[in-house]
Amino acid sequence: MSDSMNPSGIDTGVPDVTRTLDSSGPGTATQHERPDSSNGLATTIVKSWKAPIGFAVFTLIALVLFVILGRDGDSTFTLSADSDLIQLPDITVAARLTGIIVTVLMAVITVVAFLRVRADRRVPLWLTALLGVLFLFAFLTWVDAGASLPVQVPGLLVGMVSLSVPLIFGAMGGVISERVGVVNVAIEGQLLGGAFVAAVVASITQQPLLGLVAAAVAGAAVSFVLAAFAIKYLVDQVIVGVVLNVLVIGLTNFLYSQVLSKNAELLNSPPRFDRINIPILSEIPIIGPTLFRQTIIVYLMYIAVAAVYFALFHTRWGLRVRAVGEHPQAADTVGINVNSTRFWNVLLAGAITGFGGAYFTLGSVGAFNKEMTAGAGYIALAAVIFGQWDPIRATLAALLFGFASNLQNALGIIGSPVPSEFMLMLPYLLTIFAVAGLVGRSRGPAASGRPYIKS
Amino acid sequence: MKLELRGITKRFGSLIANDHIDLVVKPGEIHALLGENGAGKSTLMNVLYGLYQADDGEILLDDEVQHFAGPGDAMNAGIGMVHQHFMLIPVFTVAENVMLGHEQTKGLGRLDLAAARARVREIGSQFGFDVDPDALVEDLPVGVQQRVEIIKALSRDAKVLVFDEPTAVLTPQETDELMVIMGQLRDAGTSIVFITHKLREVREIADRITIIRLGKVVGEAEPTATNAELASLMVGRSVELTVHKEHSEPGEAALIVKDLSVVDAVGQLVVNSVSFEVHHGEILAIAGVQGNGQTELSEAIIGLQDDVRGTIILDGKSLVGLSVSKVLDAGVGFVPEDRNVDGLVGEFTIAENLMLDRSDNEPFVKRGTLQLSYLNTFAEEKAKEFDVRSQGIQTPVGRLSGGNQQKVVLARELSRDLRLFLAAQPTRGIDVGSIEFVHKRIVETRDAGVPVIVVSTELDEVTALADRIAVMYRGSIVGIVPGNTSRDVLGLMMTGEVPAEITTTDSIEGALL
Numbered sequence: 018m019s020d021s022m023n024p025s026g027i028d029t030g031v032p033d034v035t036r037t038l039d040s041s042g043p044g045t046a047t048q049h050e051r052p053d054s055s056n057g058l059a060t061t062i063v064k065s066w067k068a069p070i071g072f073a074v075f076t077l078i079a080l081v082l083f084v085i086l087g088r089d090g091d092s093t094f095t096l097s098a099d100s101d102l103i104q105l106p107d108i109t110v111a112a113r114l115t116g117i118i119v120t121v122l123m124a125v126i127t128v129v130a131f132l133r134v135r136a137d138r139r140v141p142l143w144l145t146a147l148l149g150v151l152f153l154f155a156f157l158t159w160v161d162a163g164a165s166l167p168v169q170v171p172g173l174l175v176g177m178v179s180l181s182v183p184l185i186f187g188a189m190g191g192v193i194s195e196r197v198g199v200v201n202v203a204i205e206g207q208l209l210g211g212a213f214v215a216a217v218v219a220s221i222t223q224q225p226l227l228g229l230v231a232a233a234v235a236g237a238a239v240s241f242v243l244a245a246f247a248i249k250y251l252v253d254q255v256i257v258g259v260v261l262n263v264l265v266i267g268l269t270n271f272l273y274s275q276v277l278s279k280n281a282e283l284l285n286s287p288p289r290f291d292r293i294n295i296p297i298l299s300e301i302p303i304i305g306p307t308l309f310r311q312t313i314i315v316y317l318m319y320i321a322v323a324a325v326y327f328a329l330f331h332t333r334w335g336l337r338v339r340a341v342g343e344h345p346q347a348a349d350t351v352g353i354n355v356n357s358t359r360f361w362n363v364l365l366a367g368a369i370t371g372f373g374g375a376y377f378t379l380g381s382v383g384a385f386n387k388e389m390t391a392g393a394g395y396i397a398l399a400a401v402i403f404g405q406w407d408p409i410r411a412t413l414a415a416l417l418f419g420f421a422s423n424l425q426n427a428l429g430i431i432g433s434p435v436p437s438e439f440m441l442m443l444p445y446l447l448t449i450f451a452v453a454g455l456v457g458r459s460r461g462p463a464a465s466g467r468p469y470i471k472s
Numbered sequence: 473m474k475l476e477l478r479g480i481t482k483r484f485g486s487l488i489a490n491d492h493i494d495l496v497v498k499p500g501e502i503h504a505l506l507g508e509n510g511a512g513k514s515t516l517m518n519v520l521y522g523l524y525q526a527d528d529g530e531i532l533l534d535d536e537v538q539h540f541a542g543p544g545d546a547m548n549a550g551i552g553m554v555h556q557h558f559m560l561i562p563v564f565t566v567a568e569n570v571m572l573g574h575e576q577t578k579g580l581g582r583l584d585l586a587a588a589r590a591r592v593r594e595i596g597s598q599f600g601f602d603v604d605p606d607a608l609v610e611d612l613p614v615g616v617q618q619r620v621e622i623i624k625a626l627s628r629d630a631k632v633l634v635f636d637e638p639t640a641v642l643t644p645q646e647t648d649e650l651m652v653i654m655g656q657l658r659d660a661g662t663s664i665v666f667i668t669h670k671l672r673e674v675r676e677i678a679d680r681i682t683i684i685r686l687g688k689v690v691g692e693a694e695p696t697a698t699n700a701e702l703a704s705l706m707v708g709r710s711v712e713l714t715v716h717k718e719h720s721e722p723g724e725a726a727l728i729v730k731d732l733s734v735v736d737a738v739g740q741l742v743v744n745s746v747s748f749e750v751h752h753g754e755i756l757a758i759a760g761v762q763g764n765g766q767t768e769l770s771e772a773i774i775g776l777q778d779d780v781r782g783t784i785i786l787d788g789k790s791l792v793g794l795s796v797s798k799v800l801d802a803g804v805g806f807v808p809e810d811r812n813v814d815g816l817v818g819e820f821t822i823a824e825n826l827m828l829d830r831s832d833n834e835p836f837v838k839r840g841t842l843q844l845s846y847l848n849t850f851a852e853e854k855a856k857e858f859d860v861r862s863q864g865i866q867t868p869v870g871r872l873s874g875g876n877q878q879k880v881v882l883a884r885e886l887s888r889d890l891r892l893f894l895a896a897q898p899t900r901g902i903d904v905g906s907i908e909f910v911h912k913r914i915v916e917t918r919d920a921g922v923p924v925i926v927v928s929t930e931l932d933e934v935t936a937l938a939d940r941i942a943v944m945y946r947g948s949i950v951g952i953v954p955g956n957t958s959r960d961v962l963g964l965m966m967t968g969e970v971p972a973e974i975t976t977t978d979s980i981e982g983a984l985l
């Protein structure tokens with residue numbers, strides 16, 4: 018990656034001292050070495066106490082939950098399944114002691130964060146991540162204390178990937194669409210449309226691959242409506258997106274109850290994709306079962322993320338897409354057709370999101386249900402913003418949300434002391450905190466959401 | 473390449489922006505297109521560049537008729553444009569901006585950035601600009617951004633280069649450098665169209681001058697023509713180019729600003745520890761290139777900035793932290809720099825706009841009810857006094873010309889009892905006749921004993937009006953100098969330097985020396 022090619026494309030402007038979640042992601046180091054005086058203005062630090070205060074709240078929760086309400090007994094973490102070639106030993110820890118140690122460590126991190134902010138320095142992202150991992154570890158230990166079943170780490174991770182697939186496809190669609198300048202609120206509708214059409218087509222043809230293709234077409238069809246109204250008729254993009262979501266929900270509900278459920282055998286029993294184990298890679302402990310024993314849709318997702326990243330930042334297509342989303346008039350004056358670039362790329366975004374929809378019916382569930390996407394599109398949208406319009410970071414954000422969703426499943430198996438309704442809320446709670454709290458002000462494509470009208 | 477426009481006509485609805493315009497630009501000449509704001513210069517160039525389609529007429533390059541469906545066609549035919557508002561993508565590097573639209577690629581469709589960098593360096597070295605191809609455009613000073621625009625046009629082998637008001641955003645020094653570059657380009661055989669309303673520049677660099685008024689070509693002139701000749705052609709009558717102003721008799725210090733800093737949302741000190749005083753009966757001009765903190769400084773005084781540190785004291789009363797309405801009540805009159813965004817409501821009538829900032833009490837409002845008859849009398853009177861030309865006081869302000877809109881703003885602000893008058897870019901985008909009027913009113917306000925601050929990026933305006941001049945650069949005041957300071961010194965100060973022979977002063981005594 019060369020210095021000139023800015024991998025994120027968005028995180029480059031004025032040194033942003035308020036950002037708490039700073040990019041310590043790949044390739045951004047060079048940007049921060051630029052002197053602050055690049056545009057000649059002295060800066061004063063606007064102190065952001067968000068991070069240390071957030072840390073303190075979590076430390077307090079840890080203190081109450083793991084120490085004061087601490088549970089005695091041992092907790093076991095299983096790292097390998099029986100079928101794995103390489104067996105890792107189980108890890109067993111004493112729950113209360115772990116809780117105390119973790120709480121102390123979290124308190125130390127919180128103090129460090131306070132001191133850093135007081136000294137006008139940033140709280141680095143890895144510190145936030147470390148705190149999160151520590152808290153999570155202590156939480157799982159606390160939940161599992163004295164339980165007969167161990168915490169299945171591979172199961173947790175496999176479930177995370179599984180729940181993240183539609184989010185990641187949706188986020189890719191969101192990234193492309195927003196980068197080209199059209200806010201894509203319709204991800205939810207594209208996912209649901211894709212799921213529905215994939216189920217029907219795959220059931221009739223008994224060909225899951227045809228279902229997959231049909232899902233992409235369905236996603237693009239939803240996008241077509243968005244593009245037509247937003248670009249051609251200049252209707253507010255957010256409103257069109259929301260209306261489309263409601264429309265697709267209504268349409269699929271209607272067709273499901275009137276058509277699908279009456280002919281379930283013919284129309285709603287699609288063959289599912291088989292899992293394909295990648296030789297050697299699938300035998301790596303923990304990583305293998307998580308990433309390389311998946312269906313073709315998941316492998317397609319890996320390719321999609323890599324391709325979107327490469328294409329967006331290293332090809333002519335990507336340069337033009339970003340130009341149109343940042344400064345459409347400038348793009349126009351160098352001979353790029355702004356509206357057709359937008360139109361086709363919004364369609365492309367819909368098609369990619371459609372694949373994610375197919376995963377519901379052809380990958381995980383195996384049949385279409387009413388409103389089965391359950392807000393995944395909105396979480397994908399949050400992942401786009403949390404990931405700062407960067408495909409890689411949006412993917413990581415989607416994985417985080419996927420993990421939060423899966424935690425509830427995993428805890429249900431162990432027998433959690435936390436009510437399952439609360440855990441169900443977790444991914445949405447995390448979404449709100451991530452978007453509102455931690456990101457602070459992140460800068461998206463400058464012209465996103467604004468129609469281009471030639472005067 | 474020879475460029476010829478024949479009978480170009482462009483209408484927007486009932487408005488004829490260009491009316492049968494003919495223009496011939498020969499290879500290796502700089503052809504100035506001179507006209508007031510709104511005369512139709514930019515429309516003409518947008519037609520030439522393929523952004524607009526002409527309703528009538530044709531464009532010829534080397535005597536061949538061209539048809540441009542869009543800017544891409546115009547570029548391919550050899551026309552390049554340096555836009556007034558740069559068409560650069562701020563978050564892209566120089567090389568990316570230059571390659572955009574005609575990208576070279578290598579294996580796997582990867583962008584060939586190395587080739588683009590080499591192209592930037594090649595063109596840069598040809599004309600002696602040193603532009604880092606890997607710098608982000610938003611980090612570059614405006615003058616350098618303009619060079620990127622030039623490189624961008626040249627990288628596509630432009631034979632006809634259009635400069636649309638290129639000096640509006642430059643310091644005098646940068647302007648001089650641009651003139652040198654334009655000369656070099658001309659000598660290399662490029663045909664140059666230079667759009668401007670600044671007479672000095674035209675006379676300095678142009679080989680031929682075409683003057684446009686109200687969408688029509690009204691004449692040609694030689695560069696040897698005098699300012700007065702050019703101005704009268706441009707405006708259509710003889711105009712007064714100098715401001716008549718008596719020697720000022722400043723009184724007590726009325727406004728005292730001390731260690732004022734303004735912090736923007738991302739923590740930058742956009743105004744950095746600024747101190748100055750304004751006395752009764754004097755005009756303090758705040759000069760500087762656009763974007764050096766003048767906007768934020770004036771917004772801080774009026775109460776529009778959130779994070780203001782330091783003191784602002786007007787007649788013994790602190791203004792820091794007061795709401796805008798309290799500041800207005802304290803007697804501050806404010807002409808914002810963009811009247812269409814901050815000064816007026818375009819859909820409202822002249823009368824309604826005249827009472828915008830006095831909508832909560834008498835005499836315009838009694839017991840929550842608008843006093844329409846009073847308002848109408850008031851508006852009729854003010855429209856007459858300030859020479860607002862319209863079809864009556866019920867005309868929506870948006871339909872007025874820029875000059876008449878500005879008169880409405882002025883009428884509203886000057887019809888209150890003022891303790892301070894703050895005018896930001898008071899003559900931006902208005903016609904010469906209105907400029908004369910606005911300047912006259914500003915001087916009258918001063919003579920009435922009101923302290924006046926004029927924020928302006930136009931050096932001519934600054935030197936014409938000011939009793940003292942504060943020059944801002946990157947958020948700080950470089951120095952405060954007497955009103956008769958030479959343009960060269962001011963130009964240097966606008967780049968942040970203080971010439972050794974100049975002693976800057978903040979005291980009245982110094983200014984009167």
